[in-house]
Amino acid sequence: xxxxxxxxxxxxxxxxxxxxxxxxxxxxxxxxxxxxxxxxxxxxxxxxxxxxxxxxxxxxxxxxxxxxxxxxxxxxxxxxxxxxxxxxxxxxxxxxxxxxxxxxxxxxxxxxxxxxxxxxxxxxxxxxxxxxxxxxxxxxxxxxxxxxxxxxxxxxxxxxxxxxxxxxxxxxxxxxxxxxxxxxxxxxxxxxxxxxxxxxxxxxxxxxxxxxxxxxxxxxxxxxxxxxxxxxxxxxxxxxxxxxxxxxxxxxxxxxxxxxxxxxxxxxxxxxxxxxxxxxxxxxxxxxxxxxxxxxxxxxxxxxxxxxxxxxxxxxxxxxxxxxxxxxxxxxxxxxxxxxxxxxxxxxxxxxxxxxxxxxxxxxxxxxxxxxxxxxxxxxxxxxxxxxxxxxxxxxxxxxxxxxxxxx
Amino acid sequence: xxxxxxxxxxxxxxxxxxxxxxxxxxxxxxxxxxxxxxxxxxxxxxxxxxxxxxxxxxxxxxxxxxxxxxxxxxxxxxxxxxxxxxxxxxxxxxxxxxxxxxxxxxxxxxxxxxxxxx
Amino acid sequence: xxxxxxxxxxxxxxxxxxxxxxxxxxxxxxxxxxxxxxxxxxxxxxxxxxxxxxxxxxxxxxxxxxxxxxxxxxxxxxxxxxxxxxxxxxxxxxxxxxxxxxxxxxxxxxxxxxxxxxxxxxxxxxxxxxxxxxxxxxxxxxxxxxxxxxxxxxxxx
Numbered sequence: 001x002x003x004x005x006x007x008x009x010x011x012x013x014x015x016x017x018x019x020x021x022x023x024x025x026x027x028x029x030x031x032x033x034x035x036x037x038x039x040x041x042x043x044x045x046x047x048x049x050x051x052x053x054x055x056x057x058x059x060x061x062x063x064x065x066x067x068x069x070x071x072x073x074x075x076x077x078x079x080x081x082x083x084x085x086x087x088x089x090x091x092x093x094x095x096x097x098x099x100x101x102x103x104x105x106x107x108x109x110x111x112x113x114x115x116x117x118x119x120x121x122x123x124x125x126x127x128x129x130x131x132x133x134x135x136x137x138x139x140x141x142x143x144x145x146x147x148x149x150x151x152x153x154x155x156x157x158x159x160x161x162x163x164x165x166x167x168x169x170x171x172x173x174x175x176x177x178x179x180x181x182x183x184x185x186x187x188x189x190x191x192x193x194x195x196x197x198x199x200x201x202x203x204x205x206x207x208x209x210x211x212x213x214x215x216x217x218x219x220x221x222x223x224x225x226x227x228x229x230x231x232x233x234x235x236x237x238x239x240x241x242x243x244x245x246x247x248x249x250x251x252x253x254x255x256x257x258x259x260x261x262x263x264x265x266x267x268x269x270x271x272x273x274x275x276x277x278x279x280x281x282x283x284x285x286x287x288x289x290x291x292x293x294x295x296x297x298x299x300x301x302x303x304x305x306x307x308x309x310x311x312x313x314x315x316x317x318x319x320x321x322x323x324x325x326x327x328x329x330x331x332x333x334x335x336x337x338x339x340x341x342x343x344x345x346x347x348x349x350x351x352x353x354x355x356x357x358x359x360x361x362x363x364x365x366x367x368x369x370x371x372x373x374x375x376x377x378x379x380x381x382x383x384x385x386x387x388x389x390x391x392x393x394x395x396x397x398x399x400x401x402x403x404x405x406x407x408x
Numbered sequence: 409x410x411x412x413x414x415x416x417x418x419x420x421x422x423x424x425x426x427x428x429x430x431x432x433x434x435x436x437x438x439x440x441x442x443x444x445x446x447x448x449x450x451x452x453x454x455x456x457x458x459x460x461x462x463x464x465x466x467x468x469x470x471x472x473x474x475x476x477x478x479x480x481x482x483x484x485x486x487x488x489x490x491x492x493x494x495x496x497x498x499x500x501x502x503x504x505x506x507x508x509x510x511x512x513x514x515x516x517x518x519x520x521x522x523x524x525x526x
Numbered sequence: 527x528x529x530x531x532x533x534x535x536x537x538x539x540x541x542x543x544x545x546x547x548x549x550x551x552x553x554x555x556x557x558x559x560x561x562x563x564x565x566x567x568x569x570x571x572x573x574x575x576x577x578x579x580x581x582x583x584x585x586x587x588x589x590x591x592x593x594x595x596x597x598x599x600x601x602x603x604x605x606x607x608x609x610x611x612x613x614x615x616x617x618x619x620x621x622x623x624x625x626x627x628x629x630x631x632x633x634x635x636x637x638x639x640x641x642x643x644x645x646x647x648x649x650x651x652x653x654x655x656x657x658x659x660x661x662x663x664x665x666x667x668x669x670x671x672x673x674x675x676x677x678x679x680x681x682x683x
Binding site: 063065069072073076077078081130131300301302303304305310311312315316318319369 | 460465514
Binding site for chain 3: 032107108109110111178248249250251252253254255256257259260263267268270271272275399406
């Protein structure tokens, strides 16, 4: 039974890590500007993250160490500080963006100013992490996160031309858009899907759930179903925007524009479904990012961690997400910065250091000390190599593309 | 204890586990006696911000020592080590090591003061 | 007695990858390359492509507002959502108008440029008013129509 319930871990990680404020906005933009032309980027990102998540899960099931543990223990503190530093900065920005996204959803729903909601969101976020158990957070977000399927339903209701969509995947076209902008969005999609915090969170989650080698097979299923779910949701957002908004000449530059596609599909329910989706996905992402930060710091230092422990029993762990929630809320609440802008900065930071996070897989996944008899086969190793190559490409192009497009 | 221990693989940066099976911290460095003509003998494990910073880089080490005042290095005598690689198991509880200063301080001064921390 | 300070090398658990000097040089070279790229790409794109980009943005913002208003008139969009969206679109239009006016048009496009900025500002104030004060159901479609005709004026240069 535990195995099947663990599917919710996969779904949580997907909703939290996959469909968040950045994904919703980027998918909306991609669909409204390029129709079906950027679905390949989503699919490519999904395949990569499925491999990485499966490997990280396998890593943590075969020994009781998380990825951050192994990064320091195998590669030393000097190397491990690199991904950690990047995470500390990038996640600060991203957390602010997610809190902003959740607050924005409530603002769209009620008209009550955004700043007030950031405080309310921050407080509920903190309370949930302070007192809630890992299962509560996991199961709650997974179940509520199913609302994201409204986009999938909408893509059917709006009559998506599936043949055209399939053709757009296999033979993508830039149309009349600018190639720089096209690849900028593609890089943004890939960079946002292959997020390090997803890996650290999933790895930690598997320890919270006490996975052993018995979970190896389930882990594979979870990786595919969980990330697949996220992918289907995100692609649906592209489809809805492509079918509803592109023909009207409405490009998504603001979050609320994405809602218009759902209005077309569902009428009055559209607004409510959008607000619910945006809120739940951003809130879920925020819980995941905040916890990931706590996990990362306590694990690299070797200190106690655990969402199910009483706060007194994992003091530094609890302090970290508290500090970050406060800091991120101040950032978004006081500056009123656009969550999308914050996401862009965060993705750039992440993309630069991404190779350092992925390259170690090559060594770890072939090390029997950690993986025992579950080391990578040649197929997985080739996959990792290709993913590493992709991360180097992303790392190299992220800054130039951002500059060339003037920040999108 | 294993027959052969490699310093970097089995001790440095490895996880310290106390006698209750709880995580304490990761090993920052070692203190060893250099003998003439022989191999260095490890006398103690070092934990704390200072030995960690020193190993990260001499300049960072000096900076951290400047901030922390030069007394934030904790020695764990080798006699307390039961086993090494992949984790270093200790014969004593975490409270006896003196290596839980940060966690204790945070618990006392911050976390303990927020309602609902038990 | 503590261990002597290790040599300054990049150690991967005891395996020496390459000396620090090489690493530092490589980092410096990479940063230099990056700065060169930055300098080369700064201010890329001529006037018409940049103007085109901002105009498309402005059009989307105005059309989005119109769409929301129309469906509000049909009862398919809630009041709070309409006002929040219009407020946000108005903020976006202000930023877009500012971006357009910061561009330097060539002499033959100056008049067009001035008109474009004025048009976007006009749309913006309409949208902002409706967002701030709210709008009656029956007036909503009227305003949407007005905004749509404004988008006709925001053609590509």
